[in-house]
Amino acid sequence: MSQKIDLDQRRFRKIIRGKIKDNLRKYISNGEMVARKGKDTVSIPLPSVDIPRFKHGGKQQGGVGQGDGEVGDSLGKDGEEQPGGPGEAGDKPGEHALEVDVSLEELAEILGEELALPRIEPKGSEKITSHKDRYTGIRTTGPESLKHFRRTYKEALKRQVSTGTYSKKNPIVIPIKDDKRFRSWKSEPLPQSSAVIIYMMDVSGSMGDEQKEIVRIESFWLDTWLRSQYKGIESRYIIHDAMAREVDRDTFFSTRESGGTMISSAYKLCAKIMEDEYPSDEYNIYPFHFSDGDNWSVDDTVACVDILNNQILPNSNQFSYGQVESPYGSGQFIKDLEEHFADTENLVTSEIKGKDAIMDSIKDFLGQGK
């Protein structure tokens, strides 16, 4: 039954959507959402949805409570739920900063609308299929709980008629074991495109906490968008200084090493993973690399260009390089890439000067629709 409240709820969701859209840059910059991510949803604090009223400021007010405790005992820290006074125990829900849950899908949609991101056209989508099981089949064996009563009865009837044991005067039909039919599944092919995101990050000494935070926020949004575009998507994480190694997600964002930077080491590992595990005719591949742009030597940069040209670029949908500004980095690498790949369509570079620039950088990376 469609309820009347649904209309009001839809209005509410629409207002929220508008607010999120209006404040998207702010939300993206301060990275609050990243910390509030649940499995499929993100909860977003929206103080401005509340209707303003003349009311007492909280802290001076205090209230009355009941129970044990000495004068001076703490009832709860600030930031925890504020104790409510009797005035609030009214017929209306208490006043808390409103937090709304928004599904990642919806968030991606808002991001797409706000940044005018083109939908990605997956390659190779016709070749790749996955299988989905659906209960449309019938089998002669199975658990009693899945017994198909009508089919079983029919079989029994057929058998009894053909063997002459059926009598119109006494139409009792008794199924035997061979008559039994059970519901069963059939596998149906389901066209699907698979994708993989390979994140690479420079964790050398010159990448500080702030730089990493930027990468973390940015990768959250890239993830959110790409996930909305592909059904099955995998993520791989590579960190590197002078050496590269594959790590899990948590390590990726928390590791800090010292030492030099050899970007080619990461590209080599990336190329190896791609070659071993993700055939390019089956996968949409998105390598992202974040660094402060300080490479060890010119020779190594040449090696990077070589790997990109021969191994990574031909097999990727798009290679993205994000350069995070750092007080220690020379920032040379982005210039080198731009010089070598000026005409290459599936290599995108973006300079991220600070948290405020994250949104523009996302647009750089995803604006191509590849």
Add this chain to the structure above:
Amino acid sequence: MSLHKPLPVHLQDMQQEIEVHAKDYGLDFFPILYEVLDYKTMNEVAAYGGFPTRYPHWRFGMDYEKLSKSYEYGMSKIYEMVINTNPSYAYLLEGNSLVDQKLVMAHVCGHVDFFKNNYYFSKTNRKMIDGMANHASTVRRHMRAQGQSVVEDFIDVCLSIENLIDPMSLFIARDPKPGSGEPEEAQETPRIPAKGYMEEYINPPEFMEAQRQKLADEQKKQKKFPVEPARDVLKFLLEAAPLADWERDCLEVIRNEAYYYAPQAMTKIMNEGWATYWHSKILTSKALKGSEVVDYADACAGVLATSPGRLNPYKLGVELLRHIEMRWDRGQFGQEWEECDSMAVKASWDRRLGLGRDKIFEVRKLYNDITFIDEYFTLDFCIDQKFYSFGYNERASSWEIMSRDFEKVKKQLLDSLTNRGQPVIRVDNGNFKNTGELLLRHDHEGVDLDMNHAKDTLQNLFKVWKRPVSIFTIVEEKGKLLRHGSDGYSESAADASTLD
């Protein structure tokens, strides 16, 4: 929703049984129509404030989402809802155990008795189901003509000021009808009659000058607009703000509903206490089967649970009523009792008057939360029930127990109930600076306004008054004038006495 489905037979029987007990005890209630709702519909009706027929507005959707979420996470569950109409509609949650339903029914009898008999509900519209439906159709009509967003935005504005009403005005004449006083004539300066030669001594020039000044002040006051500061800001706006017809209709709808709900906020503690008293009385002495006792106790304990920093109106209400009943049963009142200062005598004081039941019936008829607490919240009760006041400790940045001192606790309790916990705000001048600006005044009682909210609310008032709006308040012990005009928001230091 509007169709009344018959209650399942076993619940009908239960209702009949409970109501017979309730009537035997002297409860006097409107007919009650129960409806069993699944939790979704229950949350929907709750979001609509008990009425399925409200005007469309997004905040109902917001409340619904909050309720649904906390239900789904198992944090809260609405057991029961009852609305103040005649006949009264009450809702039961589908799937509750029979003990729960029994408890709810007895509880509802208490509420409806309270609605019917408490003085502060005497002016409420008992046909509010129709009232709400009419409001909804008014709003819908304007939405069709003006566009949904336009009207919804204006309703947001109205809701932002819906607490600026004066529920007490229904019971007292605050401003006598204009023209009812003495007709204004060209007044002579009043003087004491005296023979000509005594004139100079009896009415000396200084005295005459003072008299003239007094008259002038009086006349100046008469010219003031409004004559007396208006507590019912909404009414003032309806009368004096330059509103389009549809805007006036919307504001009137909001005001009307605010007045309808106000008595419930004014009697929350008493009302819940009264209902709790009766469900407990009816169930434990009459309607409970032996096998149901444990489940009942479990449910009841949940209702009466207290947690730090939170006042449970059910608990406070029922304990205070029981305390009153005990005192009047034993004759612990009157001059003799007040003057007795021997604890030992007081402890064993029992005159066997048995007036308790009659007394609490009288209390439920005549009191609201403030007068109830003011009169009956005694030292003994405060200590016995372990009440404390709490406040915010800046240094530790935490909420702490501040005091167990009776006077302080009681003052804090009364303060937080005054004006339904809302700041007292009046219209001071509708022609501020003689340029048609609106000046409001916040009667500061020791607690500052929430400044962010105040700022946004002023902006909304500006949309209604359509001329600059200011409010005089006190921020951190200094007088301040907050103003919102066509050039936006501003703050300035101000002195209460010089505002005109």
